[in-house]
Amino acid sequence: MIKREKMQILSKTVIALDTIKMVFHNESISKYAIPGQFLHIQVENHTLRRPISIANCDQDTGTITILFKINGDGTKRLAAYEPGDLVDTLGPLGNGFPIDTDTPSTILLVGGGIGVPPLYYLGKTLKEKGATIISILGFQQKEHVFYEQEFSNLGELYIVTDDGSYGHKGVVTDVLSKVSTYDSYYSCGPLPMLKALTAKLEGKKGYISLEERMGCGIGACFACVLPTKDGNSYKKICKDGPVFASEEVQI
Structure with a gap:
């Protein structure tokens, strides 16, 4: 159920270098959003909205959490908003992660940078349904690391940094050998990583x-x-995705 809503900012926190956590109040979006969907946020003085993944929802409190990195004028302006401000938002948009609730399984989550946030909502949801969660999270440097404790609460966690300033040195694929068995994986991050x-x-x-x-x-x-990988058609990331089966599209 897509809705255009004025969402009130409840809190704003800097959680890592140039990385902002915002919590909004909106009972309708928090009720219907599923892991992997996103919000399309209108920022002052910008024609195009900014798509930002949903990092968490709480139906009991009617709250939605987003995490975003300041990497341009649009996100810089969004970061300047304060608690109490109203933000014009479309959502929840896109197709989220498919969740198999029939058989508890071991799930591998692999995230890179600002691709990490939607995996938290996913991991939390899967754990509540009985899954065992293993996470590999990649960041540029120590000061970019966020949500370490949150993912640790979900299960086994490996942190990787490009320069080795925190956790393992390298990229997320360097750590795959440390994970012995899992039934399926879910990933979000930069295109080269994917x-x-x-x-x-x-x-x-x-x-x-x-x-x-x-x-x-x-x-x-x-x-x-x-x-698509068969070369016969195209998929729209905003509507058909942003989540796809790994063998479905050419990246």
Whole structure:
């Protein structure tokens, strides 16, 4: 159920270098949003909305949490909003992560940078349904690391940094050998990371969530399309995704 809402900011926190956590109050979106979906947020003096993944929802309190990195004028302006301000939002948008609730299983979550947030809501939801969670999270440097405790609460956790300033040195695929068994994987992060990961895990059941600049956010403008692996059609990231089966699209 997509709605246009004025959401009130309840809190704003800097949780890592240039990384902001915002908590909104909105009972309708918090009720219907599923892991992997996103909000399309209108920022003052910008024509196009900003797509930002949902990092958590709480139906009991009617709250939605987003995490975003300041990487341009739009996110800089969004970061300047304060608690009490109202934000014009469309959501929840997109297709989220498929969740198998029939058989408890072991799930591998692999996130990179600002691709980490939607995996937290996913991991929390899966754990509540009986799954065992293993997470591998990659960041540039120590000062970029966030949500370490939150993911530790879900299960086994590996932190990787490019320069080795925290956790393991390298990239997320360097740590895959430390994970012995799992039934399926879910991943979100930069495109090079997703390409390397899907190549490494070819043949394994998995799902990837793509980060992409968007126009309309609802599938009308064809600004965020990519080809399917069979080459016969295209998928719209905003509407058909942002989550796809790992063997579904060319990345």
